[in-house]
Amino acid sequence: MAAQIKPGPSSNHDKFNSNRKPVLLAKLEGCSDHVNKAILIPETDGVISVSSDRSVRVWLKRDSGQYWPSICKYLPSPAVDLLYRPTTRQLFVGQENGTISEFILEEDFNCMESVGDILAHYGRITGMIWTEISIDGVLEQWILSTSRDKRFQYHNAKTTNPIGPPFVCTSWCTSLEYDLESAHVFVGDYAGNISMLNIKAEGLQLVTTLTGHTACIDKLVWDSSSRRLFSAGHDRLIIVWDIGGGQGTAYELHGHTNRVTSLAFVSAKNLLISAGEDSIVIFWDLNADRKETPPWAESDNCETCSRPFLWNITGIFERKQFGSRQHHCRSCGRALCDKCSQDKSTIPSMGFELPVRVCKFCSNNIDHTPMAIFHDAKHSVTSITMDLLRKCVLTIGQDRVIKIWDVSTLI
Numbered sequence: 001m002a003a004q005i006k007p008g009p010s011s012n013h014d015k016f017n018s019n020r021k022p023v024l025l026a027k028l029e030g031c032s033d034h035v036n037k038a039i040l041i042p043e044t045d046g047v048i049s050v051s052s053d054r055s056v057r058v059w060l061k062r063d064s065g066q067y068w069p070s071i072c073k074y075l076p077s078p079a080v081d082l083l084y085r086p087t088t089r090q091l092f093v094g095q096e097n098g099t100i101s102e103f104i105l106e107e108d109f110n111c112m113e114s115v116g117d118i119l120a121h122y123g124r125i126t127g128m129i130w131t132e133i134s135i136d137g138v139l140e141q142w143i144l145s146t147s148r149d150k151r152f153q154y155h156n157a158k159t160t161n162p163i164g165p166p167f168v169c170t171s172w173c174t175s176l177e178y179d180l181e182s183a184h185v186f187v188g189d190y191a192g193n194i195s196m197l198n199i200k201a202e203g204l205q206l207v208t209t210l211t212g213h214t215a216c217i218d219k220l221v222w223d224s225s226s227r228r229l230f231s232a233g234h235d236r237l238i239i240v241w242d243i244g245g246g247q248g249t250a251y252e253l254h255g256h257t258n259r260v261t262s263l264a265f266v267s268a269k270n271l272l273i274s275a276g277e278d279s280i281v282i283f284w285d286l287n288a289d290r291k292e293t294p295p296w297a298e299s300d301n302c303e304t305c306s307r308p309f310l311w312n313i314t315g316i317f318e319r320k321q322f323g324s325r326q327h328h329c330r331s332c333g334r335a336l337c338d339k340c341s342q343d344k345s346t347i348p349s350m351g352f353e354l355p356v357r358v359c360k361f362c363s364n365n366i367d368h369t370p371m372a373i374f375h376d377a378k379h380s381v382t383s384i385t386m387d388l389l390r391k392c393v394l395t396i397g398q399d400r401v402i403k404i405w406d407v408s409t410l411i
Ligand SMILES: [Zn+2]
Pocket: 302, 303, 304, 305, 306, 307, 336, 337, 338, 339, 340
């Protein structure tokens, strides 16, 4: 067999060659187990991180330019999630055992005081949101939370008492988002469903279930200004749900080759940032005109050459042709035989930034200009968080390294 030089997986090189690139500012290392979440402390050169080694760390930038821990506190169980309120310096840490621990950070970030625990769940905390709600004219502070115990629950942050019965999913609850204005909660689960709940005075009401993902939902992000929900999951897919915009559309974004673990949204720029286990960070321009993917046509014969499909016994017999497997053009949705759908192409307007199967006709009529910028983060990313004021993104890798990037050229 003759030797061949095949183009490598980086044949989409042009996507990576943008002049607008994140610039690595700092690396934080030292955790002895997975880092589960980390955030940049607003208006301070500091980072808070939680890790499976049970530690809560506060890192401050030193004169050397490097970040070193000023606080390292160990909890009874692995620390898996964190929620920080800059105005009050309240820090809530979700644990593997289902407890949410509250702390207050000192002004100089060199010390933190324990406030108390909410015994919220029986399993790993997967999402926490702090909110203030007026009940009969009295302001109440609530902590909304999800867990691998399959429950969404809300507690009074002061008394630590649960409010109302929980919402119980059929699988692990894996992500949480909340629309303050309409008091709607979005709960993503391990099966790929998103339950939309309404918090009412009389309790929780299931409004609808959003189905579109086929595997665990790792991240939900809500944008209140455009009333859109962004979801990402193990099926490598990102979906943009138009919840309140009146269009009822759901766009798909395909660009990752492995699980999408995290999302961040820059509302002012209409820019979605996604990251995943393929080590790639993608900046999606949502100002670009996007179309929904078409439904797949059902047919017994190829819609171009009329070749019968495998199950069309009558057609195979009458035309004396072998049956073909059925494929679909991702651009027009027509049912086609393999021969009539051999082209591979990106379809940026439908969110396909990686080549997919298309028919000959569509192949010649697609605008291939990318609508996303790709960046190699050089480590499999488990979480990203955004600091809009400083125009920085923080990524956490499976290598336990936290990286801070300047993304000012992109946002
Ligand atoms: Zn055909």
